[in-house]
Amino acid sequence: MELAVKDRDTFSVVFTGHVDHGKSTVLGRLLADSGALPQGKLESVRETCRLNSRPFEYAFLIDALKDEQSQGITIDSARVFFKTKKRDYIVIDAPGHVEFIRNMVTGASRADAAFLVIDALEGVRENSKRHGYLLGVLGIKTIVVIVNKMDLVSFDRSRFEAVKSEFSGFLDKVGLVPVSFIPASGLMGDNVTVRSEKTPWYGGRTVLESLDGFDGIPVLTEGPFRMPVQDVYKFTKFGDSRRIVAGRVVSGSVKAGDEIVFLPSGKCARLKSIETFNSAPKLEASAGDSPGFTLAEEIYVKRGEIAVKKEGPRPNVTSRLRASVFWLSESPMVKDKEYTLKLGTARGSAVLESIDKIFDPEDLDKDTGENSLLRNKVGECVIKLKRPMSFDIVSDIRETSRFVLVSDNNIAGGGIILEPLKDKQSWSRDKVIQRDIKWEKSAIPYRLRHRRYGQKPWLIVVTGEKDAARKTIAKKLEEDLFSEGKIVYFLGMVNVLYGVDADIKGAGNDKEEHIRRLAEVSHIMIDAGMILIVTAIEFSREDIDLIRTSVESDNITVIWVGNKVTTDIEPDLVIERPEDVENSVGKIRRHLAEKNALEYDEE
Template sequence: MDGYAAPDFANIEEYLDSQLKKSLLRFITCGSVDDGKSTLIGRLLYESKMIFDDQLASLKNESKKFGTQGEEIDFALLVDGLAAEREQGITIDVAYRFFSTDRRKFIVADTPGHEQYTRNMATGASTADLAIVMIDARKGVLTQTRRHSFIVSLLGIRNVVLCINKMDLVGYDQDVFDEIEADYREFAADFGFEHIQAIPVSALAGDNVVVGSENTPWYDGPPLMEYLDTVEIASDAQEQPFRMPVQWVNRPNLDFRGFAGQVVSGTIKPGDGVRALPSGKTSKVARVVTMGADLDEAVEGQSVTLTLEDEIDISRGDVICADKSPAEVSDQFQTTMIWMSDSPMLPGRSYVMKVGARECQMQVTEQRHRIDVNTRAHEAAKTLGLNEIGVVNVALDREVAFDPYKANRRMGGFIVIDRMTNETVGLGLINFALRRASNIHRQSLDVSKELRASMKGQKPVMLWFTGLSGAGKSTVANLVEKRLAAMGKHTYTLDGDNVRHGLNNDLGFTDADRVENIRRVGEVSKLMLDAGLIVLVSFISPFRAERRIVRQMVEEGEFWEVFVDVPLDVAESRDVKGLYKKARAGEIKNFTGIDSPYEAPTDPEIHVDADKLAPEEAAELIISRLEQAGLIGG
């Protein structure tokens, strides 16, 4: 490699030791499309001698393919690895690159500038210590500059390098530089940045990237590489209380039981008192074990296995904390969430939250507001769309240990996963636990569901009738309940129209309101099952995800999905209320089957072909199936 001095292998241990002692700086480049982020990183890699001769030759050939003249190099190609990126000349995915200097090691995340890929930018920023915000000197501060800067501040990055790029295209004009710097500092004044270093650069020509440029005699600050080499990133992780999320329980044999994980803050050594959360059990550290040998002390960033003096129950996802300053524990939070999916976030829908090594079921219980990333104004909204940011309350199905994100980024950050697709759909920051989470407890009752059902001489079951409007759900459900009543069964029917007159009279017919409608009905139906009843629920309930949530609320075999199936044209022909006609005319919005989707069941317990069966025949079919399953007597 040109200019590269290979390490002296006679002193390889000394060389490796010197590398280990170097500090590591993680930083991100962000900004609008075509501001030169990839070119800047490519220049840094090239100037830091991180390109081998064969790579350099290949890069020169690739550069010619994409229009670069002579021996010039298109440095962006070092980072833009996807074919689509090279063809379009843009960054789509987050590209991570490593390089080092004599003083420091670096991991840089090159993030996309397009608005549609803002989610990728947030991912790259979540682990960064510093942000390089790129601005094209010809364009100045743009909307995407503001959006990325807001996300950077939101994710706790406090050091910003403002690289005003392409100064060569504005004649290295100091007035242009000064004006852009002033504009940026004005709008970012309340972002909480501790330091903003503005540098005039030309990533393509190399001005002020590694060495100072003669083209900017009016700039007396450091070039970018020198600044990155010397900037001090305040990290109080060592001074924070000890925290270690447990990744796995290390049990190689019957004589050893330890808890493995990475220390995310603080220090730990044998003899220190610790507390396992959420259980609250305490003990003392017996050993701090690594692959090579036991440690006298482990610090933030090290992966270790802890053994304890006492046998206490600790599982993956638990957090081992300093005994005298433990983390908080709760199952309800106010959070700030960045939504990263094309499908909107819907309050009431069940998602998976992953915080540390713990996965749990999560529902958004309330959307407080959406944040306009340009003005930072708080706007009323019921959902979050792609790349939108909002403050929402969430409830979990179990307690988790946490610190607020502002106090500890590793303990207060989480991701949201779609239960159907396993796609990561959101990134969140825990602001604080909701007070009601600590003073609401489940009351133990002596009279059980089994006892209530035995008193009625029946098995509780939920018959969930779903189908298009006009399919005949309510008619069939009513006939089934009459048959059950004649058999002496204790029943109750929850019908969509009736419930919307009372319990759900505050809900409309948007997707978000439909989700909340079904969530409430599911909770009421569960209470009726607990009373030992056979409950019949007749709702369109158009989304599979919400029907699945209700199924998971109750015990195995208690939820029976009854799909009352008719083609859309048949449902319209039965439209005695004239709803389809109004929907077709645009007088009713969000009408299922017209401008709102209906997701038919894929594997219902009972499939009723209501186009061929009369209501009485459909009711008889359902009764027969329940008898065959032993849920009701003959």
């Protein structure tokens, strides 16, 4: 495995631990004793303390902001840059106060390794455990525990061993193995940069030696290729005709000529070239690179999909998942609320389906049947997405198993996916992905076809109660569009029922398979460039989800005809007075125009 940094390292390390256990003091001492402080900094902080009649603390060095010094705690994860003889460091000083866990998470997620500071006198406290657990969930594997304030326990070895034994036991339960435990005093400087004479029984490293001893985080260049698509660019200025798929490779590598699949859509193409600006041409891109590439065949892909190789393990595609979720927002995570979930570059609506277990720092084995996840709690939850997304599970590929939940404009929590769960469309989706991977493309690029026809292919689903004027409206819409030169076709559910479905007609009540087949027929007609109007009685939300599984989700408009919506469907438009056909068709046309549907455009 290749290491992240080959020449001069920049290494990020975070200091965590319970409030007042001395994180900033250890860090301040480390900076002062290793000669990393700018000239006059130490003196100016001493002077500030003298003027405010407060005892000098090393922590004040780190607490660069004025109002922090007045409160006496570090309120955000400040980064401190310093260097040792070995390499450059970004030290993140994470606040320990229980209210500021979100800042600790911010700081710790950027770190390659962590120091967790525990007060030798006070021993293991709630946040020592909580931080330890969060470091694990965040994916930080390298942890060194500093047993601080050893001066307060007269450098007593048995006290050190007691803390070590208690905390090792805890970390073991949550699957973390600390690199080492260091008995230290930030205040006095023992075992920070210089080995202490007061701990002759300790033969291990100092804090500084541990820091310089950490290994870089291995980059996942050997795993399966994964690149969440950030965008597809076509900048036409100065005659640039490239269509570039851009993103950041988070696992594995890819080279020109590789067959690529985009998920969840299942679209395939061959990678033609890797594009760069002001660098030598590249033939390969691997984990950590932010490349762009062109494709040999023209396909429609967009932000939110994950590019993977056709060969090799593929990520899951589903709309339900089991995950470890940590919640950071003041208002708890609850079941009846819609959140925005971001996974890779995908973004969509999500709800909490159930909480199966809540992590309790005091009692790891506790099972709960609670309905909400409070701030700073970690729970094992089932999450239901509105639309399927593509992801891996944490034990396979860490990077593509991570997501965040957004509530009221802010990131409110994060999670790692433990397991994909089946949803109502899984049986059909597996077929569709296989269909797309096997799909033999037409010789005509889709864009040329759309340009020739002067339209954007579209599926208009007209549904509603039995006696509503669904078909009348649908056919009038068909006539209007046809007379304007559109290539449009009306398809009633019944037309499929006695033909394509002849083999299953009447055999049980397999409504789902009927819908799947209707959707597959629609998919072919839309691929052929048509505008298709489909009618059926009283579609439900699940019926529409099933259609969306087969047909490109962006190009569907769902219309409910009738005064009352009698199913759980979420239509794009409701036609309330269907008797007035002319007016109803007008409404539909206006809605489609607003959505920029049907009309061909270059992009």
